[in-house]
Amino acid sequence: MPISRAICGGTELLDSISILKKIDLSPGMKVADLGCGGSGHFSFQVARIVGDEGVVYAVDILKSVLRTIEVKAKLEGINNIKTVWSNLEVLGAAKIENGFLDAALLVNILFQSKKHQEIFKETARVLKRGGKLLVIDWKPTGGAFGPPIQNRVKKDSLRMIATEEGFRVREEFEAGQYHFGIIFEKE
Numbered sequence: 001m002p003i004s005r006a007i008c009g010g011t012e013l014l015d016s017i018s019i020l021k022k023i024d025l026s027p028g029m030k031v032a033d034l035g036c037g038g039s040g041h042f043s044f045q046v047a048r049i050v051g052d053e054g055v056v057y058a059v060d061i062l063k064s065v066l067r068t069i070e071v072k073a074k075l076e077g078i079n080n081i082k083t084v085w086s087n088l089e090v091l092g093a094a095k096i097e098n099g100f101l102d103a104a105l106l107v108n109i110l111f112q113s114k115k116h117q118e119i120f121k122e123t124a125r126v127l128k129r130g131g132k133l134l135v136i137d138w139k140p141t142g143g144a145f146g147p148p149i150q151n152r153v154k155k156d157s158l159r160m161i162a163t164e165e166g167f168r169v170r171e172e173f174e175a176g177q178y179h180f181g182i183i184f185e186k187e
Contacts, residue, residue: 013145014107014136014176016045022173023132023183028053029102034088034123035109036060040069040081042107047078057101059084059094088122089115096126103132108179110137110153111146120165124186133167133184136175145178155180 020042025031029050033043036058043058050056058069058081066083073081086094088109104123110116123133137153138146146152159169159182167184175181 013178014041016042019134019136019175019181020045020049022171022181023103023134025049025103027051030055030057030100031103031105032057032059032084032094032096032101032126033105033107034059034094034119035106035112036065036069037108038062038065038068040065040072042105043069043081044072044076044078046105047073047081050080052080054080056081057084057094057096058082059086059088059096061085061087089113089118091118091121091125094122094126098125099128101126101128101131103127103134105134105136107134107136108138110135110158111151116153116158116161117165120161120167124165124167127186129186131186132170133162133186135182135184136179139178139180155182158182
C-alpha cells in the first residue's frame with residue numbers, strides 16, 4: 001500500500017531547513033538521504049547546502065521514486081544528487097563505500113520496518129567515524145496524522161540499537177508537532 005504524503009510528513013509537517021541546521025552540514029560534504037521517498041524533499045535541501053562540491057545520495061527501494069528524483073533534479077539544474085537503489089535492511093546493499101559519508105538521514109522510514117537493527121548496521125557501515133545520523137520519525141502518541149500507533153518507533157529502542165551499532169546520542173529535539181528528532185554520532 002503506498003504511503004500518502006501526509007503520512008510521510010512532507011513539507012507541510014516538517015521544517016527541513018531548521019531541522020538540517022542541527023547537523024551542521026556544510027559545502028563539500030557527502031550525505032545520504034536513506035529512504036528518500038517520492039518527493040526527495042530532504043535530498044534537495046541537502047543538495048543546496050552541500051553545493052556542487054558535495055554530493056547527496058538519494059537512496060530508496062522503489063526505482064520509480066528514484067526516477068522521479070532524477071527528473072526533478074534535472075529540471076531544477078541540481079547536479080549533485082546521485083540516486084541509489086537499495087534495500088536498507090540488507091547489510092552492504094547500498095552501493096556506497098564503507099566509511100564514506102559525513103552524514104546520513106533516516107527521515108520517516110523506521111516506522112515502515114521492523115528491521116531497525118539492520119538499518120542501523122547499514123547506516124553505520126557507510127558513515128565515517130564522527131559522522132552524523134539524523135533520525136526523524138513519528139512520535140509514539142496518537143494524532144490526526146501518521147501511521148498506526150503500533151507501527152511507530154520508540155526512542156528508547158532506537159537509542160539502544162544505535163548504541164549497539166556504535167553510535168552515541170548527541171541531541172534529541174522536537175521535530176514538529178508530530179515528530180521527534182535524534183542526532184547520533186558514529187564513534
